[in-house]
Amino acid sequence: MILYDPVQGDVLTKHIKFRPQTCFIMTQLGTPIPNEIKNIRRTLEKYLKQKKLKTIDASSDIKGKDFLLKIWEMILSVPVGIAIISKELTPYTLANIFYEIGLLQAYGKETLIIKTKDSYVPSDFVRTEYIEYDRNFKKKINRFLHGLKEQSEYYANASILLEGNPLLSIDYLRRAFLISGNEKYKRDAQIISQANPLDKQTKFGIDSFLKV
Numbered sequence: 001m002i003l004y005d006p007v008q009g010d011v012l013t014k015h016i017k018f019r020p021q022t023c024f025i026m027t028q029l030g031t032p033i034p035n036e037i038k039n040i041r042r043t044l045e046k047y048l049k050q051k052k053l054k055t056i057d058a059s060s061d062i063k064g065k066d067f068l069l070k071i072w073e074m075i076l077s078v079p080v081g082i083a084i085i086s087k088e089l090t091p092y093t094l095a096n097i098f099y100e101i102g103l104l105q106a107y108g109k110e111t112l113i114i115k116t117k118d119s120y121v122p123s124d125f126v127r128t129e130y131i132e133y134d135r136n137f138k139k140k141i142n143r144f145l146h147g148l149k150e151q152s153e154y155y156a157n158a159s160i161l162l163e164g165n166p167l168l169s170i171d172y173l174r175r176a177f178l179i180s181g182n183e184k185y186k187r188d189a190q191i192i193s194q195a196n197p198l199d200k201q202t203k204f205g206i207d208s209f210l211k212v
Contacts, residue, residue, distance in 0.1 A: 006072050018174075019077045020181040022054045024104070026097045027084035029059050034088040040114060040133050041084055044141065051145045052181075053080075075103050079110060079178035080148060086116040098122060108175060110151060112144055152179035159188070166196040 003012040025044070027037055045055055056078070058071055075081065081104040083097050104111050105128070113121060113130035114137075121130055131140040155176035162169040170189045177185040 003076070005069065007066050007069050016073055016076045018178060019054070019056065019074075020079065020178045021052060022056055022078045022080075023048055024074055024078045024081040024100075025055050025057045025084065026081060026100050027057075028089055028093050029057060034086060036086050036088065036116060036133075037084055040086075040116075043133075043137065044082065044084070044114065047138070047141050047145065051148075053145070071100060072103065075100065075109065076107060079175065081109055081111050083111075083113045084115075085113060085119050085121075087119045089119075098125060101125065101128065108171075110148060110179070114141075148179050152176045152182075155179070156182075156185055159185075163192075166192050 004010065005012055025041065027041060028034070048055055056074060058067075058074070061070060061074070081101065083101055085094060085097060089097075101111055101113070111128060113125070113128055114133055115121060115130055116133055121128070129144070131137065131144070153176070155172040159169040159172040159176070162172065170192055173185045173189040173192075176182065177189075
């Protein structure tokens with residue numbers, strides 16, 4: 001895949017540091033943070049930790065560079081993104097959140113929206129998986145997290161069926177590795193890369209993954 005810098009529009013020429021088994025959380029970060037958002041995030045992070053999933057958000061890295069570029073690189077680096085929204089969030093915050101969800105989906109990441117009962121999901125995202133924060137939250141979030149494991153296994157199995165398309169096979173192995181952290185998937189991708197002649201730009205994108 002050829003990636004384009006969202007700020008300059010140029011082809012990406014730097015390696016992305018991938019973050020396997022990491023969830024990118026999207027919600028309000030600046031103060032004052034609504035108590036409901038704090039409670040949801042605290043609960044979510046507890047269940048993510050139980051599944052050995054780390055968390056990052058837009059404030060996790062301080063790079064002194066363009067903020068959008070930093071967010072974009074974070075999104076490329078993770079396997080999954082979860083948004084937390086409520087009716088208390090401003091339109092500006094919600095716009096940023098749904099933009100980031102769109103980026104995650106465009107790059108094939110797993111996504112989920114956690115919403116409070118009275119919050120609104122825009123029509124373009126009604127097909128996106130979302131769950132309400134209610135008394136059944138534990139059951140629903142754990143079902144989603146268990147589904148991530150199954151999705152990783154699906155990607156790994158699909159890569160075997162795609163031996164005739166090495167680039168796609170490697171991409172599926174990248175997804176499986178990012179979700180699970182299983183080093184075997186990266187080794188499998190290295191074997192495919194070494195066995196197939198690939199153009200320079202394609203090799204660059206693959207090397208960025210294989211150097212995790």
